[in-house]
Amino acid sequence: MFRKNPWIIFILSYLLVSIIGGFLLFLPFSHHGKISFIDALFTATSALSDTGLTVLDTGKDFTRAGQIIILSLLQIGGLGIMTFVVATTIFLRRRLGIGIKEILGEEYGGGLGNPKEILIAVCLWTFSLEFIGFLILLLSLKGENIDSKIFVSLFHSISAFCNAGFSTFSNNLEGFRNNYLFLLCIAFLIFCGSIGFTNGIQIFKKLIKKERRLTLNAKLVLAVSAILILIGTIIIFTGEIGKWEGGIFSLFVNSLFHAITPRTAGFNSLKIPEMHRVSSFFIWILMIIGASSGSCGGGIKTNTIGAIFSYIKGRMSGFKNASAFGRTINEETVEKAISVFAFYLTVLLTGTILLLFTEAENQNITGEGIFSLLFEATSALGTVGLSFGVTPHLSIAGKIVIMFLMLAGKIGLYSFIFAFLMRKREERFYTFPEEDIMVG
Secondary structure, three states: OOOOOHHHHHHHHHHHHHHHHHHHHHOHHHEOOOOOHHHHHHHHHHHHOOOOOOOOOHHHHEOHHHHHHHHHHHHHHHHOHHHHHHHHHHHOOOOOOHHHHHHHHHHHOOOOOOHHHHHHHHHHHHHHHHHHHHHHHHHHOOOOOHHHHHHHHHHHHHHHHOOOOOOOOOOOOHHHOOOHHHHHHHHHHHHHHHOOHHHHHHHHHHHOOOOOOOOHHHHHHHHHHHHHHHHHHHHHHHHHHHHOOOOHHHHHHHHHHHHHOOOOOOOOOOOHHHOOHHHHHHHHHHHHHOOOOOOOOOOOOHHHHHHHHHHHHHHHOOOOOOEEOOEEOOHHHHHHHHHHHHHHHHHHHHHHHHHHHHOOOOOOOOOOOHHHHHHHHHHHHOOOOOOOOOHHHOOHHHHHHHHHHHHHHHHOHHHHHHHHOHHHOOOOOOOOOOOOOOOO
């Protein structure tokens, strides 16, 4: 079964690493006081999936050893487990199977290219940006001793690039809303980690004039990302201006930050439950869309939304196929995008319904009823980490639901489809009789 379908091994690898991480965080040297195994496992799953939803205070409840374990899980999740599998295989001079090559190509959008070249490019892109971010964050911090500044800068640089949203500060980044250099650096790292490794490397080569043109995939990612950031900044700025006590520039920076962080990093400089309803609602929409394919982030993905929108636009313009930037998008790609979109909504609604069942009698859940649980479920499935403050008060059953959503979002919904549905599907060489139905 595993040889025929290596995607199952891919999924089980994440489950195994989550359990190992949870066991390590449960050991006495990793935390202060007493914590339950379910909370340790939840933290490990959230870290490995680069989500950022927490039931414990990362800065207070975990020792430095525990924080290093969390940081390691963030990096493993950001690079992808298959990166370490390929690195180990190459180091041992073993041959890579076609299944591993296929998964690696799907993870990073590199097709069936040379795995060694993909591995080197991804690692260089990741560690270079994390190091640059570390230096900028180090310069932006004031009033801390040098050891603390170094660790805080390193932790947040990796957490931001991996789109994780984990912070060593109890109130996340609310204390940095006026530290513009810190916020903009975090936002830059989130953006670089969310556009996809292949796209990021290609854009970099374009900037230094080593690439003549960008691929359609890169253009679509940049276009959709720019539109979402622009609209998000305007809506959040408009929603928060009525009760903002600082200057206009401060509000603009924080609005820009919160238009980027839902894609899919759970950092926040403003209190999410206290934001205007229009702001929190649009943040929810951004969490659903998420990052781009082949990146550290989750969600439906900008590529998916771009393909679906291009198809709708093409049909309305009289074309039979999806098109963008003077190129036709493959019909199979559009079908895949629609499948991912439909499957995502199905999993999201299922997760929300389960939370409504598990938390029906939970008196600790406050907020706006259904929306707060829907927001939390979306944050988990999109591997975002923004919260209405619900997660720490969930029941054990509720935490298990959130853990499943986080892993599903990290592994990728297409991986689930491919692992359990697509490989079992046999191609049919006949069609059924046609008959029209009413739609719309």
